[in-house]
Amino acid sequence: MLKRLVGRKLLMKELEEKEQLAVQHDEQVTILPTIVMENGRVRCFRCGHSLKKYAQQELLVGRLRYYCRFCLRMGKIDEDSVLYHQPNERTTLREVACVWQGQLTIFQQRLAQHLVINYKKQQDSLVHAVTGAGKTEMLYPLIIEVVNQGGTICLAAPRTDVCIELYKRIEPLFTCAICLIHGNSEKPFDMPPIVICTTHQLLRYYQAFDCIVLDEVDAFPFQGNPSLSYAVEQALKIDGQKVLLTATPSQEQLQQVKQNKLLKEELFLRYHGRPLPVPKLVYCSCNLNSRQKIPKTLHRLLLTQLSGARRTLIFVPTIEIGKQLMVRLRHAFPSVKIANVSSIDEERHRKVEEMRQETVDWLITTTILERGVTFANIDVIVFGAHHRIYKTSSLVQIAGRVGRKSEFPNGVVYFLHEGQSRAMKQCRKQIIKMNQIGVALQDELSKL
Structure with missing residues (x-):
């Protein structure tokens, strides 16, 4: 097994020399395309961007080839390159504990239980809660549920600073490996049960997570970025679930609630019971x-x-x-x-x-x-x-x-x-x- 490939989709040049040799003989490794054509539309399989003829083509060795300039910083891909992937299978049951000493309020407990129930029912959730409601703490039961059932959970946010703060809060509380991934961090060698990363880093994952929690989905640069939405869907397992956290849901998300694509959970009370300051x-x-x-x-x-x-x-x-x-x-x-x-x-x-x-x-x-x-x-x-x-x-x-x-x-x-x-x-x-x-x-x- 090539641990670096588990749950990821990587180019050959992103692997170490020994891994490049091993990948050619490992039967568990799947080869994925880089440029795909669907219904007459050409797009990048890694970032999801549509590619235009001539504008995203270059002349190499006498013929035009599509390449993607939108995710160029992650390593150039064109029609002649491939992505390597290894499935992230569920492990045996774990016995991970949460050592948080705090206590959820009645309303927090109710919402936290609903998230676990929605996950078990394979339903995506939208959490609409005021700032300071304790959204992070309400995730702890869900994290334990996913991890102890042998799954992998990702907590993703658009901004690096938010991910760093989230990691500082989460890492000491769970008795299992947790990694933090952003543009300036070291990339992990294997796949721990809990991953905290920026939404951009999800572009490197493929059917990796049983559950993805998206914090602050209304924030730049996630809001209005189709490529990052594509990254989330690609990183989620086929039978995986999403949990969206926000204080200001978009019209699109509210429409998905009406269509029963999202189950909405609300909490308009801060954990200490005091009102939000009115500007x-x-x-x-x-x-x-x-x-x-x-x-x-x-x-x-x-x-x-x-x-x-x-x-x-x-x-x-x-x-x-x-x-x-x-x-x-x-x-x-x-x-x-x-x-x-x-x-x-x-x-x-x-x-x-x-x-x-x-x-x-x-x-x-x-x-x-x-x-x-x-x-x-x-x-x-x-x-x-x-x-x-x-x-x-x-x-x-x-x-x-x-x-x-x-x-x-x-x-x-x-x-x-x-x-x-x-x-x-x-x-x-x-x-x-x-x-x-x-x-x-x-x-x-x-x-x-």
Whole structure:
């Protein structure tokens, strides 16, 4: 058995020299095509992209051959190359334990049980839950069910940072091997029972997982990316199940619920029972002009934060605005410890950890931290909340950074804007509605 090939589809050059020799004589190895033609349509078997004549063809040795430029960074494939695969068969029953010491609420237990039941019934699930509802903890019974029945489960998310945070939480809790895979990580040699990876990494898998849990399916770059949706379907076993997690389901997902393709599970109450913070909309000039001054409204608000010793997460719409704002804030507030992070910051993990350890007072960030991270006892300011980068789902997630810890369930969210956008209004509307449903759940609980 070639362990590196189990559940994966890899090119010959992705294998080590010894494996390249062995693959030609191993009867368990399956050869898969790289370029396929279906109903007159040519597409890449690895990433699912359609290939156009001439545009995705090159002249080699006197003839035109299709190749895929969309997944070129994973290794070039053309009509003359093949992918090697080895099936990931179920193992014998395992006895893996979860050593988490926490306790699910009644509503969390109910949802967690439904996920296990849906999995056993071979039904896909959509979990629509508020930020801070404890979605990760509600997955633990499902993980145990899949793994102990000899299966393999994948927890996938669009962003590397979210996967890293998820791995830190999951890895110490289960008594089995768990691997983390993203663009900068080492690729595993074999297939452990639990895999945590970015959705891009699923492009390397084929009929590998009995269950795939997709966290934050509304997030970039998964949302609206057909190739990543294709990767999920390819990575799932024929009889495998999906679990989609989101605080803001798409119309397409809700339509699948109506068609009974997805079973919807809802929880609009945070695990500690307190409501979601409703954003305060504050008009503010968000133009950082050349006078090196901070907009007055923002300056007054930060003075209030400083006098109250409130640690603050400050969201900005662009990397450049983040850089400019940090310079001005450090000049205006020299006693405050301020840091700035973005997707291109190689030290962002260190700075995020410093914020978590409370050695940073104010952290300026792009949408890279809109989800998947938890800080205790913070407020949030969104500078330029009207900017087109902020969709409704993004603003809901940003507001959900506040009050996540049971020890500090309160906090304030400010949307600083130059005009209320539709996304801002929809965000407030959704949060208010979810809080109303949450209150009804609290009333139900009090009657038990």
